[in-house]
Amino acid sequence: MNRLPIEDVLSPLQTAIGNGTAVVLKAPPGAGKTTGVPPAVLQTLLDKDTVGQIWVIQPRRLAARSVAGWIAKSRNESVGETIGYHVRMDRRESATTRVLFMTTGMFLRRMQSDPLLEKVACVVLDEFHERTLELDLALAMTHRLRSELRDDLGLVVMSATMETEPIVAFLNRSNPQNAVPLRCEGRAFPVSVHHGEDRPGERIERRIVKPIREALESSNGHVLVFLPGVGEIHRVQSELERADLAGDARVVVLHGSLSPKQQDEAIRPSKFRKIVLSTNIAETSVTVDGVTAVVDSGMAKVPRFDSRRGLTRLETTSISLASADQRSGRAGRTAPGEAYRLWSQAAQRSREEYDVPEIMRADLSDMVLMLASHGETDLFAMQWLTAPPEHAVESAQSLLRMLGAIDGSGRISEGGRAMASLPLHPRIARMATVAVGSLAKSSVAILAALMSERDPMESISSMTLAEKVEAIETNRVPRTVPASSIKAIRQIAETIRKSLPGNASGEIESTSELDRETAVARALLSAYPDRVVLRRSDSPDRGRMVGGRGVSGLTRVLGEISNEDLLLCFDVDGGGTESRVRAAVPIREEWLDEEQVQTLASQSWDQERGAVRCRRQVTYGDLVLRETPAKVPCNDETASILFENAKTELPLGGLKFQKLLHRIGMVGEIDDQVPVVTGEMHLELLRQLCMNRSSLQELRSAPWKDHVLGMIGYSAWQIVQSEAPEEVTLPGGRKAAVHYVEGKPPWIEVKIQLCFGWPETPRILRGRTPLQLHLLGPNGRPQQITNDLASFWATTYGEIRKELRRRYPKHDWPEDPLSATASFNGMKRR
Incomplete structure (x- = not known):
């Protein structure tokens, strides 16, 4: 067997682990770190008679399973003996297992039940350059455990493209001798990189056919094509069929929504040449044997959490230079290869060097709940490689308080502990804990699985969520739905069911009169109380959500099944000027949390009438459910609204009042005893007169003169009367x-x-x-x-x-007016 480059650094790595020093290892693709480091650490533990497992943490399930299988096979063992794995829905582990591969999510969940990792001797964090939220959290918790309670716990952080210096500095904050960097110079085969041309606006499936053709012609092995998501994979697959490009090669797909069996089939060695259309699941750890050419779209779908709206949306974004190198390296694992990139050399220079850590853009509610279950209420008291944004932490805490998982100080509640014990997002966990009171555990598990994973019946708009649960439970799924997808959902549901509270039979212990549709809707409402939507009467396809966000797409989602105005839009896309609804159910007002429903009078300004109007509103949060006219109350709010709208109409009070103000002003200029009525005094006068009034008409007839005279005083008024008489x-x-x-x-x-x-x-x-x-x-x-x-x-x-x-000859017009007598009618005397 050829010697792997990683073997050059295994000796210093083993020495460091033996001395209790953490290792930060950088090794290029193909160096053998993922398959070489765990056995080397195991040998170190065996040499020192150290008991305990080695946990190798992988970001993806496919990588954890496939690497465990490869190492077990190289030892002539079955998976589950010395080498095992534990991923969602699948576990191969026994009493003899010493090296256990698992996903980061599974690591964090197992850490909840064993916070001291008492059965673990070493933790290996692989592919750390991906900087997922769970990887960052795993590093923070492992580092804290090593620093405070387990100085004997080994730690290896490794990747092909990460920066080692910041991680070493982080681990050495409390102890300069805590971690050492190691670097492996790889011996991968050369890869020729070809850049394309930038074509803004042109769809990927049309641009990518040409480089795939060139890759097929320039190499003899498999072609690995990186695409942003499942939608692009299907469109490219259709484009290749139309172009009749594959020839003798077979087109296979690889993405996270496939069942484990389907994923294994995609990466398994094949006698036939393959064109593998993959998401970034194949970017790291997973090796598709025989790949000699890579075609890279340069894009990936990244979940980004908008804390202001409380919604997570997938953004198609450009990958970093590190990811591009990682992808290109897949072509040089076994022989010289070719890499074709859809972007130009000029565009290459504008890309980020590394990916933005997920902790800077993700929904942190799951992490906050997990830490709360460990008694950690202050996230910023922990040491982080990259600290989470304050606004994102506050948003997560707000959600968990809304779900009843934590109290105002961040301490976990009993309901929160039940939620944290489930392998589900806090919202889905809340839904499941509520649903077990009215549905069988098997139904709750299927419901939670459908909410957590891609819904295999998503395209069947005529079926409600409750009907989908029943169809899967009773084996009456439409024939158009792939059986493999339903099988995957059932496997996930079974894992969830085992975690749910309740009796062993899986049926509810208490009786419930709720029908399935109602039970599902009410359980969903408990998980998404902030997604209640009121339909617009003038546009049934659109509505307004709690929080003020507009939504659209209601008619498409609900069809003709309901004309209800009150809805729960539990699946919403946060992009665009309005959120696009992907799934919704009708709900009833009486289901809403009574503490959040209020009846109050709301005043506003009626511009046409020039008056304050009052509407009695029934609200849920800030969402107005209904309103009716009501008598305008004489209170401070009414006066304030009138004042704000009347001050633009000044001066009020009629011409007599304006004359009065002018008289006072003229006298005030010559006599200090008379105060001049300033603009501020005029506004204060208006503010006083707005009390107990609600319209401009009432203001115009108000006793302005009496109030202004009271303002300047009696003695000043006497001076005004004398010096500026009426x-x-x-x-x-x-x-x-x-x-x-x-x-x-x-x-x-x-x-x-x-x-x-x-x-x-x-x-x-x-x-x-x-x-x-x-x-x-x-x-x-x-x-x-x-x-x-x-x-x-x-x-x-x-x-x-x-x-x-x-x-006017009859009138008297004297020659000397000064000596004449004044006369009203001016007529000559007879």
Whole structure:
């Protein structure tokens, strides 16, 4: 057998492990680290008579199973003897197992029941460059355990493309001798990398056919094609069939939704040439024997959690340079290879060097719940290679409080412990713990499996979720659904069923009168209380979700099965301006949490009426379920709404009030005893008058004068009355109103005959301001406007008198107006 490059570093690795030092190992693809390191660590433990297992942690189930099988075969053993594995739905382990491969999720779950890892001698974290949330958490918890309680616990962190320095520095924070870096210089076969052209907007399935053809022509082995997701795999598969490109090669698919058997068949050695269409499941650890060419789309689907909306959505994003190198390296495992990339050399330079750690973009609720079950309420007190974002932690804690899993201080509740004991996301765990009160355990398990995994009947929109559960339970699944997919769901359900509380028979102990549809809907509501949606009356396809988010696609999802307005949209895509609903069930208002349903009066402004209106609302959280008109209450909220809308209408109170403000302002400029009514005082006056009122009409008729006089005081008002009088006395004893208008001099309107005998223009404001006189003829129309009456008598009156005598001969028009007697009607005396 050829010597593997990893063998060059196994001796120092074994020395470090034997001395209790952690190892951070970087070894390129094909060096043999995944298959070489665990047996080497085992040999070290055997040499030192150290008991305990070696746990090798893999991000993916397929890798854990296949590597365990390869090593067991190389030892001429069956899997489950010295070498075993434990992944979801599948476990091969015995009392003699010393090396146990498992996924990160399984490692964390086993750590819940054995927090000190008492049966473990060494933990190996493989493919750490992927920086999944669970890998980061596994490192943090293992490091804390080694630092505080288990200094004898071995640790190896390894990958092909990771940066070793930050990890070594992290492990050495408390003890500089705690970890050492090791690097293996690989001897992989050379891979020629070919870059394509950037074609924005063109679909992958059309761009990728040409490089697949070139890969088939330039190499003799299998062709491994990396695609973002299952949808792209199926489209490329169809495109290859149309192009008749495969020839003698067989097209096979490889992704995480396949059953273990289907995955094994895809990577198994074959006599026939294969074109393997794969997601990034084949990027690390998993080796497809005989691959000599790789075609890389350069894209991957990455789950990204939007903590503001509380939704996780898959984003198709460009892979990092490290991932691209990892993928290309698959072509050089057994012979010189070719790698074809869909992006240009120029685009290569714009890619990130490494992937963003998942802890920076993931839903952290599962992690927070697991740590709470360990008594850890302060996540930031732990040491992290990359600390989780504060907003994401707060969002996770908020969700768990909503589900009743933790209390306000972060301590786990009894219900939370039940949820944490299940191998499910906290939402699905909450649903399962509620559903066991009204459904058989077998039904609950199938329901949880359908919610956790890809639904094999997703395309059958005519079936409700409850009907799908019943179809699987009674073996009445439509023939169009692949039997292998249903078998996988049943296997997952069986694993879940064993974890559920209840009696051994699997049936509920208490009786329930709920039908299956209702039981499922109510269980879903307990898990997704924040996904309640009220349909829009004007658009049945759309609705509004708790939190204010709009949703669409309701008609497509629900079809004709329901015209209910209240829905639970438990599967929602967070992308776009509106969330797209993928699955929903009708619910009833009486099912909602009573503590979250409130009846309250809500005031708002009616612009058309210029008044506050009140609606009595029944709300669930911030979602208005229904509302009816109600009497507007006389309270602070009503006054505040009126004030905010009335202040843009100032001045109110009519012309008389405006005149009053002007008089006060003029006097205030000459007398410090009179306060000037400022804009702030005017607003305060408005605020007072808004109390116990609800409309602009009421404000306009409010006693503005009384309030402003109360504001300036009685003595100041007396000064205003004296210096800016409302009227003046004319020579004949009659009175004329003084007009005060902002921007104009004060003035009076008076007939000329009433001014006879008045030698000077009357003055106000301590004689500083003459009144402007609008002198009227007998017909009430102005003949002259002046603020100098003496000058008018001396110069202009004579000319006007001639015209007036002609037009009004019966009126008296004396030559000397100063000696004449004022007369109201101005007629000549008989």
